[in-house]
Amino acid sequence: MHNNEMMEKEEIFSKVLRAGRRTYFFDVRATKADDYYLTITESKKFTNDDGSFHYKKHKIYLYKEDFNEFNEILKEMTDYIINEKGDEVISERHQKDFKREYDTPKPEATTEAIPVTETTENATGAESRFTDVDFDDI
DSSP, X not given: OOHHXXXXXXXXXXXXXXXXXXEEEEEEEEOTTSOEEEEEEEEEEEEOTTSOEEEEEEEEEEEGGGHHHHHHHHHHHHHHHHHHHOXXXXXXXXXXXXOOGGGSOOOOOOXXXXXXXXXXXXXXXXXXXXXXXXXXXX
């Protein structure tokens, strides 16, 4: 059997979910014994410094004997997240105008005098100055 014919036979039913830089592919495929299984592929696009791009892919194979437990656990986990955090996306990274810290220029550091609040004498009689700094000041 030629590779193209094998690919046509292998892919029975497919759906695609595009989600930002990620794309999820859900494919029903056939085994050699003509039984079906599911593959879930996550493909994430990365841009190189020169403007070209590449994809990283991760694939999960899910067989019929695991469908019920997989569905139960997936539902339990997604319900837990929605119950705990709601279904609103709150991450800044999902906003269209999101900029990473290294993308935006950092403000210039300001020099601010910190008042000296205490002086003490050490064992040699020399005066030492201590500054009262609160962590909120840092």
